[in-house]
Amino acid sequence: MRSRKPLLHYLGPAFLVSVGYMDPGNWATSLEAGSRFGFSLLFVVTLSSILAMFLQALAAKLGVATGQDLAEHMRARYRAWPLLFAVALVAMVATDLAEFMGVAVALNLLLGLPLVLAAWLTALDVLLILYLERFGFRALELVVLGFVALVAGAYVLEVALARPEPLALLRHAFLPDPTLAHPGALYLALGILGATVMPHNFFLHSAQVKTRLGLAPRETVYRYALLDTILGLGGAWLVNGAILVVAAAVFHAEGLVIADLAEAYRTLTPLLGPLAALAFALALLASGLASSTTGTLAAQRVVEGFLGGRAQGARIRLLVRLAAMLPASLALTLGLPAMGLIVLSQVVLSFALPFVLLPLAHLTGRRDLMGGFANRPLVALLAWGSAGGVVLLNLWLLART
Structure with missing residues (x-):
């Protein structure tokens, strides 16, 4: 039986997930990477995006094939689920830290609000979620897509104003650079990995695709989920790359290392003009x-x-927000830089990834769970290899630093 629903009915879950791939954590790591090392780490953005597409497709397949999300499977099938739950919660808090710090910095830049006050005002976005959910999951997806379109449009303008060298972009986007062996570059590369391949997105994607079950046979739903993933995360790759490219073309070219989002905003005005700073x-x-x-x-x-x-949705969201806001507010009060906190949160996420990726590779390879959707040998090898590669990168970082 073929689906009678148009394509647009199936698109959305991966675009919702793609937001996490262009969040303020990506801004912080990509701005510092581009300003410090030029285009050298652009390959890491490409590699992380390809890895993200593959792994997010596995998460979507798990939800489509079984009708249960990743968290439900972890609880049902692993005796160590309390540890996995604890790691997932730490990852949620680290994720939220980067998100609300980005909003706080933006409010500080646009309205002149003190950072601590702006950080506490971000708790109001919980009310936005509660309001949108009254109109169903589709309304929430469309509003988030509107935000994504604004981000993409702003960076189209930024890249046009920065005028980077096209050949340098192509070379660094698809070929690794020796600079990666530098300990500082490796730290930022892991930050990019943590900012791009984020634990919470696998939980969200495997849950969100369940809203499309019933529209068509599972095989059809999964095919559209793959297309959704390629389109959504492909767009996120372009935005992430644009952030690093602008930092390299504007700041690195001037010999400036940007270690603060507010500094990037203030520096853009004399270099590219007030329109670029406002768009930022x-x-x-x-x-x-x-x-x-x-x-x-x-x-x-x-x-x-x-x-x-x-x-209870509202209670959980407020608790997660408070768990991130209290230490962040203390750090800001003591004068620690907001961008440093964001970059650190992305490295924490990178260390949490194996606790999500290893179960994902295991679950999607089980034929008793997945049936005909179970990973074939090559896919299974890639899944385990990706998870193992993240573990090895983290160990290397520890050894080098």
Whole structure:
């Protein structure tokens, strides 16, 4: 039986997930990577995006094939699920830290609000989620897509103003650079990996695709989910690459190392003009709001999956936000830089990834769960290799630093 629903009915879950791939954490790591090392780490953005597409497709397949999300499977099939739950919660808090700090910095730049006050005002975005959910999951997806379109439009303008060298972009986007062996570059590369391949997105994607079940046979739903993943994460790759490219073309070319989002905003004005700076701040605000919305939604899905659906959405979202805001507010009060906190949160996410990727590779390879959707030998090899590669990168980082 073929689906009678048009393509647009199936698109959305991966675009919702793609927000996490262009969040303020990506901004912080890509801005510092581009300003410090030029185009050298652009290959890491490409590689991370390809890895993300592959792994997100596995998460979508798990939800489509079984009708259960990743958190539900972890609770049902692993005796160590309390440890996995704890790691997932830490990842949720680290994710939320990057998201709301981005919103806080944007409010500070646009309205002149103190960073601590702006950080606490970000708790109001929880109300946005609650309001949108009254109109169904599709309304939430469309609003988030509107934020994504604003971010993409802003960076089209930024790249046009920066005028990077096209041949240098192509070379560094698809070929690795020896600079990666530098300890500082490796630290930022892992930050890019953590910012691009984020744990909460696997929980969210495997849960969100379930909203498309019933529209068509599972095989058809999965084919559209693959297309959705390629389109959504392909767009995120372009935005992530654009962030690093602008930093390299504008800041690195001037010998400037950007270690703060506000510094990037202020420096853009004399280098590219006030329009570029305004576009930067508005895109940062849109990115933070969108990714904060999807991040807290993912936290709810994680708690519901691990605790058997007994979670109260508003309470979970507020608790996650408070767990991130309290230490962040203290750090800001003590004068620690916002961008440093964001980059650190992305490295924490990179260390949490194996606790999500290893179960994902295992579950999607089980024929008793997945039936005909189970990973074939080559896919299984790639899944385990990707998870193992992340573990080895983290160990290498520890050894080098």
